[in-house]
Amino acid sequence: MRWAQLTLAENDPGQYDLAFWLDYFRRTHSDAACLSAGGCVAYYPTKIPLHWRSPWMKDTDPFGDLVAGCRKQNMVVVARTDPHAVHQDVYDAHPDWIAVDASGKKRKHTASPDLWITCALGPYNFDYMTEVTKEIVSLYKVDGIFTNRWAGSGMCYCEHCQQNFQAAYKMELPRTQDPHDPRRRNYILWHQQRLFELWRLWDAEIRKINPAARYIANAGGGALSELDMKTVGELAPTLFADRQARRGLMAPWANGRNGKEYRATLGRKAIVGIFSVGVEEDYRWKDSVQSDAEIQIWVADGIANDLRPWFTKFSGAIYDRRWLKVVDDIYNWHYRSERYLRNEDSLARVALVYSQQTAMFYGGPQARQKVDDHISGMYQALIEARIPFEMAHDRLLDPAHIDRFKLLILPNLAALSNEQCEQLRQYAARGGSILATYETSLYDEWGVRRKDFGLSSLFNATFNGRIEGPMQNSYLRLETDPSTGKRHPILAGFDGADRIINGARRLDVSPVAKYSNPPLTLIPSYPDLPMEMVYPRVPKTDIPEALLQENGKSRIVYFPWDIDRVYWEVLSADHGRLLRNSIEWATNEEKPATVFGPGVIDVTVWRQKESMTVHLVNLTNPMMMKGPFREIIPIPNQEVKIRLPQGKKARKIQLLVAGGSPRVRENSGVLTVTVPSVGVHEVVAIDLA
Ligand SMILES: [Zn+2]
Numbered sequence: 235m236r237w238a239q240l241t242l243a244e245n246d247p248g249q250y251d252l253a254f255w256l257d258y259f260r261r262t263h264s265d266a267a268c269l270s271a272g273g274c275v276a277y278y279p280t281k282i283p284l285h286w287r288s289p290w291m292k293d294t295d296p297f298g299d300l301v302a303g304c305r306k307q308n309m310v311v312v313a314r315t316d317p318h319a320v321h322q323d324v325y326d327a328h329p330d331w332i333a334v335d336a337s338g339k340k341r342k343h344t345a346s347p348d349l350w351i352t353c354a355l356g357p358y359n360f361d362y363m364t365e366v367t368k369e370i371v372s373l374y375k376v377d378g379i380f381t382n383r384w385a386g387s388g389m390c391y392c393e394h395c396q397q398n399f400q401a402a403y404k405m406e407l408p409r410t411q412d413p414h415d416p417r418r419r420n421y422i423l424w425h426q427q428r429l430f431e432l433w434r435l436w437d438a439e440i441r442k443i444n445p446a447a448r449y450i451a452n453a454g455g456g457a458l459s460e461l462d463m464k465t466v467g468e469l470a471p472t473l474f475a476d477r478q479a480r481r482g483l484m485a486p487w488a489n490g491r492n493g494k495e496y497r498a499t500l501g502r503k504a505i506v507g508i509f510s511v512g513v514e515e516d517y518r519w520k521d522s523v524q525s526d527a528e529i530q531i532w533v534a535d536g537i538a539n540d541l542r543p544w545f546t547k548f549s550g551a552i553y554d555r556r557w558l559k560v561v562d563d564i565y566n567w568h569y570r571s572e573r574y575l576r577n578e579d580s581l582a583r584v585a586l587v588y589s590q591q592t593a594m595f596y597g598g599p600q601a602r603q604k605v606d607d608h609i610s611g612m613y614q615a616l617i618e619a620r621i622p623f624e625m626a627h628d629r630l631l632d633p634a635h636i637d638r639f640k641l642l643i644l645p646n647l648a649a650l651s652n653e654q655c656e657q658l659r660q661y662a663a664r665g666g667s668i669l670a671t672y673e674t675s676l677y678d679e680w681g682v683r684r685k686d687f688g689l690s691s692l693f694n695a696t697f698n699g700r701i702e703g704p705m706q707n708s709y710l711r712l713e714t715d716p717s718t719g720k721r722h723p724i725l726a727g728f729d730g731a732d733r734i735i736n737g738a739r740r741l742d743v744s745p746v747a748k749y750s751n752p753p754l755t756l757i758p759s760y761p762d763l764p765m766e767m768v769y770p771r772v773p774k775t776d777i778p779e780a781l782l783q784e785n786g787k788s789r790i791v792y793f794p795w796d797i798d799r800v801y802w803e804v805l806s807a808d809h810g811r812l813l814r815n816s817i818e819w820a821t822n823e824e825k826p827a828t829v830f831g832p833g834v835i836d837v838t839v840w841r842q843k844e845s846m847t848v849h850l851v852n853l854t855n856p857m858m859m860k861g862p863f864r865e866i867i868p869i870p871n872q873e874v875k876i877r878l879p880q881g882k883k884a885r886k887i888q889l890l891v892a893g894g895s896p897r898v899r900e901n902s903g904v905l906t907v908t909v910p911s912v913g914v915h916e917v918v919a920i921d922l923a
Pocket of ligand 1: 394
C-alpha cells in the first residue's frame, strides 16, 4: 500500500545513516521498499565480471544490510537495477554493447562524461543484465526486480540493432521520424517486440529462481508511451507509474491521470504512483525539495485516483529535511484510512479513450499537439465539470471493458481500424453513448487517411475532403429550434449569447441523413484587421458544427472541429461549458456523485468490499496550471449528492480527513452530504449494509 524508494548514490555506502532510513520506513508504515542493487553500480559483493562495485563499499554489503533491515520490518523488497550506463572497462571489453548514434558514433553519457550509454536491445541487456538479475534474485530472494531506464535512450544504430532489424524485416534501420516510412513503421513494431521479449526473458529467469518474484519494468503511460499498454497490462503483475512531479505547464490532475491511463489496461492490479520530493524540471535538481503544498496536492490527486503512494529519494544523504514531515503525515493518514483505500472498482460512468496507435501512426513527431493536447483539453473540461471518469484503451473496446460506461469520449481518436469502428458501433447499438471530436476515425490503424470516416454512419457525417485551418476569427451561431422556440440542452447557460467562438481547425462535413435544426452552425472566418473590416461576410449558414443523435438510450455527439485541443490551448469558458453540457446530455443519467460549491475539484468515486468513497481533491489555486503551489487555499462547504449502489444502505458515514461524521440528508437511495471546507483532500467514506 505504501512504498519507499531509496536510490543510493555511489558514495553512500559507509557514509549514510542506515538506521535513520529503516526508522523512517517504519514510522511511515511503508510496507514495501525499492532499493538500489546493481546495473550501472553494484551495491553488493557481486561476482559478475565488469559489474562495477561502488568503490565506497569496500568489503561490506550495503544492499544486503538494507534488505535485512526491511525484511525485519516485514516489508516487500524490490531490487532496483539501472542498465542504461556503463564505465570505460565495459566499453573496452565489449565495444558492441554501447549505443551508437545515427552518424555511427558510440554515445557518451551526457550527464556523466566518464560513462557510456548502452544499447538496450542487444547482448548487454539480453545476456549480461540477465546474469546480474539472476545473481541478485539468487543471493537476496527479493520479491521483484524493477529496472530503471531499461528500454534504451533513443534510437540505436549499433551492429546488433542493424543485424537484428535486417534479419527481421530485410531492411535497414530508419533515418526519418515519418511513421509512413515503412522502415520507421516496422521499427516501431520491432522495437516494442524486442523490449517485450526482454521483459519476458527477465521475468522467466527471475521466476525460475524465486517463483513468487516478478519482473517489473519502468514502463507505460498514456497515448504517447512507446510500449503497447495492452501488452504491458497483460505482462505486469503490478506497475509503477513514474511521473514524479509537475514541470512546466502541467495541471496537478496529471498524477491522477497516470492512474487512469494505467488502470485502463491493468484493470484491478495494484498501480503505484512514484512521486519525487524534489523539483522535476529540465535542470534536474535531483537533491532539491518541493514546497509542502506541492507535494501534498500531487500525492493527493494520485491517491484519489487509486495510486498507491511511492516516495523516491535520490541519495542516502539528506541535504534538506523539509520533506520528511509532509511525507510522514501523508503516509500516516494513508495508513489510518487504508480500509477505505483498498478500492475494488471505480463507479465512474464516463471513459476518455486513448489511442497509442493514433499517437504513433497519425501523430508521429507531432503527437503531442495532434493527439495529447486533445486528451488534455477533454481531461481539463471533465475535471472542471466535476464528472467522475476513467480512461479506456482503444485496443480494449470489447463489452467486458467498456459496457460499464454509459459514455465513451473519443478526443480526436483519428486512427481506428475497421474492427475498432465496428466495436464502437456495437457499443452504441447496445445503448452506449459516444462523444467524438475532429478527425476521429478518419484514418485507419496505420494512420492512412480514409475517403470518409470509419464512423460516418454513427456520426451522421460524411467528410467532403477539406480540412480548414488554422482559422482566424471564426464563430459558432447558437440556434433556436423554430418548432419549440427553445435551444438544445447542450446550449444551456448561454442566455444572452447569439454566438460563441469557434475552434482553430474544422473538417468540412455534411450530414448523411437529414439533420434539421442543428444547435450550432458555422459563421465562417472573416477579416480580423483593420478594425473597419471586421464584420461577418456570411452571418448565417446551415453548416452544422455539432451533430447530435438519439437512438434509444444511446446518444451521439460529434464535433467536426478541434474543440478539445483548442480548449487546452485557450481555455475559453464557453468551450468548457459546451463540452460539459454535451457530456452531460450524452450521458443522460445522474452522476454517481454530484458536487455543488465553488472551486476546481477532482471528484472520484470508488467501491471497496463493504464501503464506498467519494474523493474530493481541491485543485483550486493560482498555481494550478504552472508552478508549485505555495499554499493550500481551502474551498468553502461543498454539497455532495451520492447515489448509493442499488439495494445498499449507508451504515456509517465519515470524513476521513476532517474526521467525524458530516451532516447528511437521505432520500430514496441518494445521500446529500455537507462537506465542510476542504484543504487539500477530503474523502467521504460510506460503510454499506
Ligand atoms: Zn543497439
